[in-house]
Amino acid sequence: MPENKPASGPERFSSRPGKTIGIGSRLCALTLEAYQYQAAQYALLGTISSSKGRRRHHTMKTDKMLKGASSVYRLSSAVYEAVRMELTITHPDDWHLHLRDGELLGAVAPHSAAHFGRAIVMPNLRPPITTTAAAVSYRESILKALPAKCSFQPLMTLYLTDSMQPEEIKLARKSGVVFAVKLYPVGATTNSQDGVTDLFGKCLPVLEEMARQSMPLLVHGEVTDSNVDVFDREKAFIETVLQPLVQRLPQLKVVMEHITTADAVKFVESYEGPVAATVTPQHLLLNRNSLFQGGLQPHNYCLPVLKRETHRQAIVLAVTSGSKRFFLGTDSAPHERRRKECSCGCAGIYSAPIALSLYAKVFEEAGALDKLEAFTSFNGPDFYGLPRNKSKITMRKSPWVVPESFPFSVGEIVPMFAGKTLQWQTFMN
Numbered sequence: 001m002p003e004n005k006p007a008s009g010p011e012r013f014s015s016r017p018g019k020t021i022g023i024g025s026r027l028c029a030l031t032l033e034a035y036q037y038q039a040a041q042y043a044l045l046g047t048i049s050s051s052k053g054r055r056r057h058h059t060m061k062t063d064k065m066l067k068g069a070s071s072v073y074r075l076s077s078a079v080y081e082a083v084r085m086e087l088t089i090t091h092p093d094d095w096h097l098h099l100r101d102g103e104l105l106g107a108v109a110p111h112s113a114a115h116f117g118r119a120i121v122m123p124n125l126r127p128p129i130t131t132t133a134a135a136v137s138y139r140e141s142i143l144k145a146l147p148a149k150c151s152f153q154p155l156m157t158l159y160l161t162d163s164m165q166p167e168e169i170k171l172a173r174k175s176g177v178v179f180a181v182k183l184y185p186v187g188a189t190t191n192s193q194d195g196v197t198d199l200f201g202k203c204l205p206v207l208e209e210m211a212r213q214s215m216p217l218l219v220h221g222e223v224t225d226s227n228v229d230v231f232d233r234e235k236a237f238i239e240t241v242l243q244p245l246v247q248r249l250p251q252l253k254v255v256m257e258h259i260t261t262a263d264a265v266k267f268v269e270s271y272e273g274p275v276a277a278t279v280t281p282q283h284l285l286l287n288r289n290s291l292f293q294g295g296l297q298p299h300n301y302c303l304p305v306l307k308r309e310t311h312r313q314a315i316v317l318a319v320t321s322g323s324k325r326f327f328l329g330t331d332s333a334p335h336e337r338r339r340k341e342c343s344c345g346c347a348g349i350y351s352a353p354i355a356l357s358l359y360a361k362v363f364e365e366a367g368a369l370d371k372l373e374a375f376t377s378f379n380g381p382d383f384y385g386l387p388r389n390k391s392k393i394t395m396r397k398s399p400w401v402v403p404e405s406f407p408f409s410v411g412e413i414v415p416m417f418a419g420k421t422l423q424w425q426t427f428m429n
């Protein structure tokens with residue numbers, strides 16, 4: 001490590017345009033042009049060495065470090081901003097993804113594969129994936145839909161039904177390709193007509209086997225009783241299904257998928273057993289006003305439906321707090337445009353190509369970019385008991401415009417934030 005004295009002006013530094021430096025495995029890598037690079041490098045190294053004696057530099061938070069460096073060495077705001085322009089993080093995974101099948105699969109799989117190392121693939125096809133044999137065959141179709149030399153790994157799931165048998169869980173575990181079972185209450189969402197009607201009765205032996213096999217239950221957490229207001233269905237589900245479930249089977253690993261409320265945050269944070277939650281970009285960035293802004297907005301419609309602002313804020317606070325119980329799950333759910341823009345449009349937001357950019361935006365706005373990597377790349381595999389990815393990606397702050405749509409052979413898919421400008425872009429290392 002060089003002497004940590006900064007030079008007084010840019011003219012003292014040699015020019016190393018575009019150089020990327022990585023400091024510690026968890027810290028940002030920085031790309032800067034010419035003197036900005038060197039100025040920032042000296043400033044950062046200075047800050048690191050000042051804490052070296054206390055052996056704290058590995059855990060220093062990048063943003064704090066930059067602020068410290070900025071004040072000690074009087075970095076100009078331009079340099080400070082430039083330093084913040086690029087981060088290198090462990091390759092993220094998507095712990096909640098809808099890849100569909102047929103033509104749609106071919107259109108969307110490359111988008112997820114371009115950004116994520118692995119993904120938990122939801123089983124709500126028609127017919128649903130209810131057996132290990134079907135999951136194995138679906139996995140093969142997914143692999144065929146990927147670009148050549150792509151290392152993306154689909155992690156398969158089974159669709160829980162009242163008639164599933166515990167033997168299926170043993171087969172699933174043995175297969176090495178099925179990683180979880182998804183609970184859709186019947187009628188809760190897209191293709192949930194074959195879902196569960198009797199969780200504590202007919203499904204109980206399967207749940208007990210899952211607890212024994214350490215196979216996570218992924219939960220679409222909404223009651224389907226039409227007497228319950230659509231905005232209260234998650235809260236009602238926690239009270240009437242989730243709490244009794246975790247009391248009855250405290251060993252069962254449960255992931256509350258795509259949480260939307262402060263109630264879900266509280267449940268996940270306060271329960272001591274193996275409970276976690278995935279969080280989508282839309283529930284971090286949008287509230288229910290987005291459904292009606294300037295007219296009905298079908299491309300902001302998903303289930304569970306967007307909630308009021310106070311809930312969004314509670315979720316942002318939870319994920320940016322550094323809690324290990326929350327991790328990335330896009331719930332990217334493509335539907336062909338005509339199935340969204342019609343008199344009875346489908347629920348589902350397509351976010352795969354922009355999700356990482358959106359998560360970075362959320363963490364940046366919360367001043368918590370140093371917590372982004374755990375959310376995108378550590379908490380998920382740790383909860384599932386899988387190794388973290390070894391490869392890295394780089395996220396660079398450089399404005400880009402989200403395409404208006406992604407055409408494919410039988411139509412087009414409109415992504416979330418179509419036509420909008422986003423700040424962060426992802427690059428594979």
Ligand SMILES: NC(=O)N[C@@H](CC(=O)O)C(=O)O
Binds near residue numbers: 189348349
């Ligand atoms: N999120 C959605 O609104 N839709 C998902 C199903 C789901 O996860 O609810 C879909 O498959 O379209």
